[in-house]
Amino acid sequence: MKLEIKNELVFAFLISAALAGAVLMDDRSSVRVVLGLLSVLFLPGYALVAAMFPQKEDLDGIERLALAFGLSIVVVPILGFLLNYTPWGISPYPVLLALLAFTTVMSAAALYRRSKIPAGLRFKMPVAFKWPGFAGMGWVDRALFTALAGAVLFTAGSIYHVAATPVTGEQFTEFYILSPGGKAGGYPSKITAGAETEVTLGIVNNEYRPVSYSAEIVIDGRLEKKLAPVDLSHGEKWESRVTFSAVEPQNNVKVEFLLYLDGESAPYRSLHLWVNAV
Incomplete structure (x- = not known):
């Protein structure tokens, strides 16, 4: 049976809020790492994609995932660049608040746009979907999937390396x-x-x-x-x-x-x- 989640963007907000709580409590467990990776690599881009393409026929699942990761990698540095010119600068709390604010605003915009189109045309995230398998994909989807997987693995590895390496400034x-x-x-x-x-x-x-x-x-x-x-x-x-x-x-x-x-x-x-x- 195929189930659908009507408002999956609520979970995006809950994940961001859970990360904020983990940072405030100085939780350094693997849970915080997972929440951080999702909040940096996926959620900002996914909320933006949802706001840009509210109808289910706009994009298929692979394209939504690819754009979500790709746009997240673009959005996060832009937010950091803008924060650099504010009194708060680039530090954990301002970055966290900026990510939470961006994800929340884009999620709200996506929900608003979905509310303006007929229910049958709105995008709904399936809990389970039939995976066509790599062999069953067209060459465009194969290339897109391979590039997406490589970009995600490289970015995740880079973030883990930065997080695991002690920060040493001027001695x-x-x-x-x-x-x-x-x-x-x-x-x-x-x-x-x-x-x-x-x-x-x-x-x-x-x-x-x-x-x-x-x-x-x-x-x-x-x-x-x-x-x-x-x-x-x-x-x-x-x-x-x-x-x-x-x-x-x-x-x-x-x-x-x-x-x-x-x-x-x-x-x-x-x-x-x-x-x-x-």
Whole structure:
């Protein structure tokens, strides 16, 4: 028996909503991967095809599937391009909302257009249909099916590779000094010889790996003190108040803050202040 679903586009919306829920709950299971592939590779194009061709005689099943995958591959980059020029940019939540909005709007347009034609002419998705088999297809359908299968497999594999490969951006370490008031400015320029002067030293690890840092304070080429090693994972931040002092009154004293990475002998980062000791 051949069954038909009158409003299959409702399922498109439900799948998109389920993906939104999985993203919000940070679900990283295979279910989210399947929902994501459907929402990116199939649903936007299928909703667009349904809006463009509401009658069942407009396209056959193979043509609808081919156009659905093909148009999805076209629509998604266009949405990403447009998002790139918005304040939100290209990030998971804006992309998810854009896909959900596009699929919902196109689905609503398709349902509206179907409502304007006689019921007997409306496209209805069959739950089961007779598969003619590859040998029973014409050469055009064979070529179309082969190209479609290849495009879907290539795109799905590319998306899986991107999703499975850790994203590594620019690797660097933030190394900074804050004034006694905790500001990136107003640094001490006049200090009292023999008295301790305090600043805040900060490190942020953006190296995409755990790093062991060490630091030194050097005054006019003389090692003032070594700071205890600081072990930070990627994304971790460390701030601590440190002190230094000049031995005797002197103008234009160079106070250097040297950062070392994983016990290396050469400084990885360096900062300095010029002060007058009175």
